[in-house]
Amino acid sequence: MVRWTADELRQAFIDFFVSKGHAHKPGSSLVPKNDPTILLTSAGMVQFKPYFMGTETPDVRRVTTYQRCLRTGDIENVGSTDRHATFFEMLGNFSFGDYFKEEAIRWAWEFVTERMELPRERLWATIYLDDDEAFQIWHEQIGLPRERIVRLGKEDNFWEIGVGPCGPCSEIHYDRGPQFGCGRDDCRPGCDCERFMEIWNLVFIQFYQDEAGQLTPLEQKGIDTGMGLERAASILQGVGSIFEVDLVRPILDEVARLAGTRYGADPEKDVSLRVITDHLRGIVFLVYDGVLPSNEGRGYVLRRLLRRAALHGRLLGLEEPFLGALVGRVVEQMKAGYPELLAQQEHIRQVIDWEERRFGETLDQGVQLLEEALNRVEAQGTKVLDGEQVFRLYDTYGFPVELTKELAAARGVEVDEAGFQQQMELQRSRARAAREATGYMGKPGVERYAELAREVPPTRFTGYERLEEEAQVLALLVDGQPVVEARAGDQVEIVLDRTPFYAESGGQVPDRGTLTGPGGQVEVEDVQRPVAGVVVHRGRVRSGRIRRDEVVLATVDAHHRWDTARNHTATHLLHQALRDALGQHAHQAGSLVHPEYLRFDFTHFQGLDRGQLRELEEEVNHRILQALPVTTTEMAYEEAIAAGAIALFDEKYGERVRVVAIGEYSKELCGGTHVHSSAQVGPFKIIQEGSVAAGVRRITALTGHGTLKLVTELDEGWDRLARLLGTTRDQVPQQVERLAAQVEELQGKLQKMLDQQATSLADQLLERAERVNGAAVVVASLPGLGKEQLRAMGDRVRERLRSAAVLLGTERDGRVQLVAMATPDLVAKGFHAGRVVQAAAKEVGGGGGGRPDMAEAGGRQPERLEQALAVGKETLKAQLGAAAGLAGDGPTPGEP
Numbered sequence: 001m002v003r004w005t006a007d008e009l010r011q012a013f014i015d016f017f018v019s020k021g022h023a024h025k026p027g028s029s030l031v032p033k034n035d036p037t038i039l040l041t042s043a044g045m046v047q048f049k050p051y052f053m054g055t056e057t058p059d060v061r062r063v064t065t066y067q068r069c070l071r072t073g074d075i076e077n078v079g080s081t082d083r084h085a086t087f088f089e090m091l092g093n094f095s096f097g098d099y100f101k102e103e104a105i106r107w108a109w110e111f112v113t114e115r116m117e118l119p120r121e122r123l124w125a126t127i128y129l130d131d132d133e134a135f136q137i138w139h140e141q142i143g144l145p146r147e148r149i150v151r152l153g154k155e156d157n158f159w160e161i162g163v164g165p166c167g168p169c170s171e172i173h174y175d176r177g178p179q180f181g182c183g184r185d186d187c188r189p190g191c192d193c194e195r196f197m198e199i200w201n202l203v204f205i206q207f208y209q210d211e212a213g214q215l216t217p218l219e220q221k222g223i224d225t226g227m228g229l230e231r232a233a234s235i236l237q238g239v240g241s242i243f244e245v246d247l248v249r250p251i252l253d254e255v256a257r258l259a260g261t262r263y264g265a266d267p268e269k270d271v272s273l274r275v276i277t278d279h280l281r282g283i284v285f286l287v288y289d290g291v292l293p294s295n296e297g298r299g300y301v302l303r304r305l306l307r308r309a310a311l312h313g314r315l316l317g318l319e320e321p322f323l324g325a326l327v328g329r330v331v332e333q334m335k336a337g338y339p340e341l342l343a344q345q346e347h348i349r350q351v352i353d354w355e356e357r358r359f360g361e362t363l364d365q366g367v368q369l370l371e372e373a374l375n376r377v378e379a380q381g382t383k384v385l386d387g388e389q390v391f392r393l394y395d396t397y398g399f400p401v402e403l404t405k406e407l408a409a410a411r412g413v414e415v416d417e418a419g420f421q422q423q424m425e426l427q428r429s430r431a432r433a434a435r436e437a438t439g440y441m442g443k444p445g446v447e448r449y450a451e452l453a454r455e456v457p458p459t460r461f462t463g464y465e466r467l468e469e470e471a472q473v474l475a476l477l478v479d480g481q482p483v484v485e486a487r488a489g490d491q492v493e494i495v496l497d498r499t500p501f502y503a504e505s506g507g508q509v510p511d512r513g514t515l516t517g518p519g520g521q522v523e524v525e526d527v528q529r530p531v532a533g534v535v536v537h538r539g540r541v542r543s544g545r546i547r548r549d550e551v552v553l554a555t556v557d558a559h560h561r562w563d564t565a566r567n568h569t570a571t572h573l574l575h576q577a578l579r580d581a582l583g584q585h586a587h588q589a590g591s592l593v594h595p596e597y598l599r600f601d602f603t604h605f606q607g608l609d610r611g612q613l614r615e616l617e618e619e620v621n622h623r624i625l626q627a628l629p630v631t632t633t634e635m636a637y638e639e640a641i642a643a644g645a646i647a648l649f650d651e652k653y654g655e656r657v658r659v660v661a662i663g664e665y666s667k668e669l670c671g672g673t674h675v676h677s678s679a680q681v682g683p684f685k686i687i688q689e690g691s692v693a694a695g696v697r698r699i700t701a702l703t704g705h706g707t708l709k710l711v712t713e714l715d716e717g718w719d720r721l722a723r724l725l726g727t728t729r730d731q732v733p734q735q736v737e738r739l740a741a742q743v744e745e746l747q748g749k750l751q752k753m754l755d756q757q758a759t760s761l762a763d764q765l766l767e768r769a770e771r772v773n774g775a776a777v778v779v780a781s782l783p784g785l786g787k788e789q790l791r792a793m794g795d796r797v798r799e800r801l802r803s804a805a806v807l808l809g810t811e812r813d814g815r816v817q818l819v820a821m822a823t824p825d826l827v828a829k830g831f832h833a834g835r836v837v838q839a840a841a842k843e844v845g846g847g848g849g850g851r852p853d854m855a856e857a858g859g860r861q862p863e864r865l866e867q868a869l870a871v872g873k874e875t876l877k878a879q880l881g882a883a884a885g886l887a888g889d890g891p892t893p894g895e896p
């Protein structure tokens with residue numbers, strides 16, 4: 001056997017198949033592109049589905065890749081076995097209508113026996129029950145003994161991936177030796193024990209499986225193979241598990257080091273070490289591929305892996321967030337195969353750290369709560385944790401149910417799942433009731449509507465097809481009490497036997513309209529479904545009277561409804577466009593569909609720039625202009641998901657769901673009302689983009705009339721602007737530029753005038769200067785000047801004298817400002833301007849100070865400014881006097 005590192009094995013595999021005429025292509029993202037039928041990339045063939053199906057034509061017909069994969073199906077087994085993982089790499093070779101079974105088997109055999117040099121006698125093959133062709137190749141061409149070829153059933157040897165290409169397969173197994181086995185006589189590949197390890201699966205793609213599970217033969221046959229990199233490496237490296245191969249072991253050791261333990265020291269701790277190691281690899285690559293933690297879809301997978309890893313950290317005594325600190329280690333191990341990881345390392349660390357910290361905040365309390373609950377269960381000897389507890393952990397502490405199950409199972413306790421579901425349902429109706437209580441009608445509790453629901457048959461909703469309907473008044477309430485009649489002015493609640501009115505739901509606002517009876521009319525302002533089955537119309541009796549049992553004409557405000565429908569259809573278009581543009585992590589976090597606008601919240605970390613917003617707008621408008629038919633179909637939930645419909649994780653769907661499709665472009669589960677063709681949406685315009693919470697962005701947009709109104713407003717705005725500027729619209733920018741230039745020019749002129757003024761003021765001050773010991777003394781009050789101007793004036797005076805001391809004061813807005821300055825020669829002789837302003841400031845009830853050459857002060861008694869200057873002048877002169885003997889060196893140039 002060769003002794004390859006995992007990196008070497010990866011490379012050798014690729015090189016081998018390149019030598020057999022294959023093109024080496026990059027593996028794809030864990031987030032499948034343009035394939036809403038699967039959540040995550042779980043095999044190398046995922047990115048090639050269209051080639052196998054013939055819906056797209058590949059540029060080459062033989063390809064080899066190494067592919068990062070994530071599977072959560074076996075998550076419960078991870079940690080407790082040597083070979084289970086959620087994250088792993090798959091080495092694959094593929095044929096799209098090129099070679100088939102014979103080459104696939106021959107090359108696989110050549111690689112394992114001649115390149116990897118695995119001992120032939122240790123190798124076994126499995127084949128699908130009736131696949132005699134495969135048997136013949138293995139037996140007659142390869143020479144594998146009959147007894148080492150095992151026929152297995154559909155579960156083992158037929159490969160499928162939900163909707164998509166599939167076919168019988170043949171696996172290569174490695175016999176690790178009886179010491180790993182169960183010891184049974186009939187122990188062979190397919191046995192549950194750890195003796196035989198599947199290392200390579202060769203799939204003979206020849207069918208297409210549709211949504212209903214029907215198989216249709218494909219026109220072109222293909223080959224899809226996958227060898228598990230970690231498993232194969234574990235054989236070459238002679239280690240007992242995939243966690244010990246050189247690619248993975250350093251991560252495991254690092255986790256152990258952080259936890260102050262050693263792999264192999266304690267079987268229970270080893271489980272946690274393996275779980276953390278595996279999940280960490282998955283987490284790093286999920287974030288690398290653009291997934292962010294959330295409560296649905298891939299985001300939920302990420303969150304679940306991260307929380308499980310964090311919890312197992314707790315089991316190891318790691319109380320502080322630690323996963324972020326391990327990202328560097330994972331990157332180090334994986335960078336040979338994924339050099340791009342390096343650039344993203346910091347982002348990945350941040351996302352993981354942030355999520356783990358958030359989780360950690362509530363975890364301590366949650367774990368404690370669970371422990372206590374489990375103690376009680378044990379004390380009672382019931383062995384079942386009730387649904388209410390499980391729900392509380394979920395609701396308050398963010399414990400995924402699976403996790404509670406797992407932690408409970410570790411202590412031999414089961415979880416009452418039905419009870420949990422019941423609590424979830426209660427929670428939903430509580431939320432509805434809370435919404436109810438804040439409705440304008442106030443109080444009526446859900447219970448009363450529930451009572452109503454027992455008395456009247458469920459309301460039939462006819463509003464998908466009609467906007468007007470004759471219906472009978474089954475219940476009439478005023479102030480929450482049933483009445484027989486209501487009169488003009490009364491606020492009423494009305495239940496009909498059928499209604500075209502759409503009750504608020506799924507973010508879409510309720511319809512408005514009228515109910516017209518033989519004796520009066522009700523204006524419907526709100527429509528709600530407080531309990532399942534009952535639609536309540538709320539509003540005011542506008543005229544006459546309305547009676548129970550009478551037949552009314554229920555008329556939906558069509559304008560309101562259609563504008564709302566435009567925004568709803570546009571919301572679906574935007575959702576799809578966002579996912580295409582930003583990646584699958586951008587999914588709906590909230591939505592409001594209103595007749596005047598739509599508001600869409602989605603998960604994404606960064607803000608969108610102008611270019612991105614424009615592209616989104618263009619894409620949505622492009623789909624609108626394509627006039628795509630908007631169709632709705634009812635189908636089974638499973639079927640809808642299989643067909644790639646977007647479903648919201650938090651939403652509870654019934655067995656039958658309504659799927660709204662916009663051409664081939666968008667498919668979403670939705671109960672809302674839509675236009676018939678995307679063209680009816682009219683012009684789409686984004687008016688705002690911003691953040692609502694960490695990782696959630698919001699887009700507000702207009703359609704149809706809303707956009708047209710905006711255009712009109714902008715139009716009128718331009719006209720007004722043009723009129724104000726005295727020009728035509730197309731000349732507005734030039735005119736503004738001209739005006740700006742004029743303003744600049746005028747400012748320049750003004751400044752010049754101000755400068756001249758200041759110069760002449762300075763001249764006056766110089767004229768009035770006194771002389772002491774050869775130095776000029778300028779003391780003056782300049783009312784109205786600001787602090788800056790005062791300082792500028794001081795500088796100006798000082799600049800023009802060789803030897804001078806200056807004290808200026810001003811009064812503005814009830815405050816006094818003082819500035820004192822001196823030329824360097826005086827400073828050199830010990831003059832200090834600070835002493836001058838200090839003395840003066842004292843007189844006006846203030847203070848200040850500064851450097852010897854420049855000092856400033858303020859005060860609050862403007863009426864004493866003259867006095868202050870007088871005192872200042874004395875101090876100034878005294879300082880100059882003290883410096884006697886420093887006779888001036890003649891008149892300073894520029895002095896009068």
Ligand code: SER
Binds near residue numbers: 043090227
């Ligand atoms: N698609 C097959 C598998 O995942 C072979 O790669 O096993």
